Amino acid sequence: MLTHAAEDYLKSIYKLQEKGGKVSTGILAEFLDVKPASATGMIKKLKTMKLVRYERYRGVTLTAAGKAVALEIIRHHRLLELYLFKALGVPWDGVHEEAEKLEHVISEDVEARMDEYLGYPTADPHGAPIPDKNGVVIQTDSVPMTELKDGQSCVVAEVSDSDSALLRHIGSFNLYPGTAFRVVEVAPFEGPFTIDIAGQEAVIGREVAKHIFVEQVQDPDNV
Amino acid sequence: MLTHAAEDYLKSIYKLQEKGGKVSTGILAEFLDVKPASATGMIKKLKTMKLVRYERYRGVTLTAAGKAVALEIIRHHRLLELYLFKALGVPWDGVHEEAEKLEHVISEDVEARMDEYLGYPTADPHGAPIPDKNGVVIQTDSVPMTELKDGQSCVVAEVSDSDSALLRHIGSFNLYPGTAFRVVEVAPFEGPFTIDIAGQEAVIGREVAKHIFVEQVQDPDNV
DNA sequence: AAATAAATTTAGGCATGACTAAATTATACA
């Protein structure tokens, strides 16, 4: 069986690989909050297990087996997040931290029971897709909110889940996945966004907007 | 923060201490399925943390601080067992193994939410008492089923939870905590027990009966 | 193309927590 650390490395490599092919030792180490030397050590171990491809100084990629493990852990994580949110009422800014610990110890049996309870969901409370039992991920094509122009309408698809304070802030505007809003005005010179959400106006800073991803964007003319 | 291993040691010392004061290195090692030398090492570490009292060759006992940790872990374990059983329908012979892993990683917040969901219960699916947040345990005075005589009636109080196959067997007779039954006949020469449970007769072997604890024992004359 | 800077790897160390084998202490029995 794999150690928790190995699972965390594979999960991280997967996530970093998603946005940019090969993953460097340095990026991986930073993402995991360890020193590069530590990452090198684990990468070598994962290579002997045939879970990653690796040439020194050339970065890592997951093998099919490594990707399967990564997706299994991500599935655990996201199902746990949604379960904690829906079944136990844990606030959405708290579920990530909790799931981070539970994802390594939950059994397949308990996971299947949570999955059934939740009605076989496809997204977690932050809108991230939940891979199915076979590791198939349904990808939505969302864009960062920062790309929106005046007058456009859209629906929140996903919010990055790493920063708990950011999530509380976003939650205070009710910008949960599935929520629709319209851009009233984009301030010039990289300024904040004024939006209309269920009749209420709100001002969203650009740094915050970078972490909100939207879909079903519609121009006002097309309506 | 304590390691999972340290928590397991404290929990084990507590359980062994319950039935017999001081705990020897050998008994503890056997209980934890490690070698005595390993137990000695951890005991020394726990002593420096002031969680146990220890003199070499003289056995261990928990300090107040050590007992508090042990009870906290036991509370996690038993609340988790009951939650898995009631909320997710995990069969009672599976909850122990699962809780064994989860007890070390569950947060106080999630635990409090499970506690609320369950209505602040006082016993787990095997009838073992759940310590409250302050570490107070409500002890029931149950006796092993092997002490019962012909004609006595009683209610199942607790069943030992360590052996999953045994639990399935006991479950097949519906001998869950809270279930009442009457002894029809105790076979002579340390033989099996024939009982009447909800009108059905069942034969319970002596080895199995040793793991079933009962209370509210009543002689047929006293009824 | 050589020199400098940045990234990565190697080497060596530390804590945890298990193990085996050998030494020590305690217990039991004659």
Added chain:
DNA sequence: TGTATAATTTAGTCATGCCTAAATTTATTT
């Protein structure tokens, strides 16, 4: 009470996974 046996502890090893510091390789810049 002395000796054999059982229990326990000490000493030394191993795997994990992190660290720092030094060496190496790659990338950049002039």
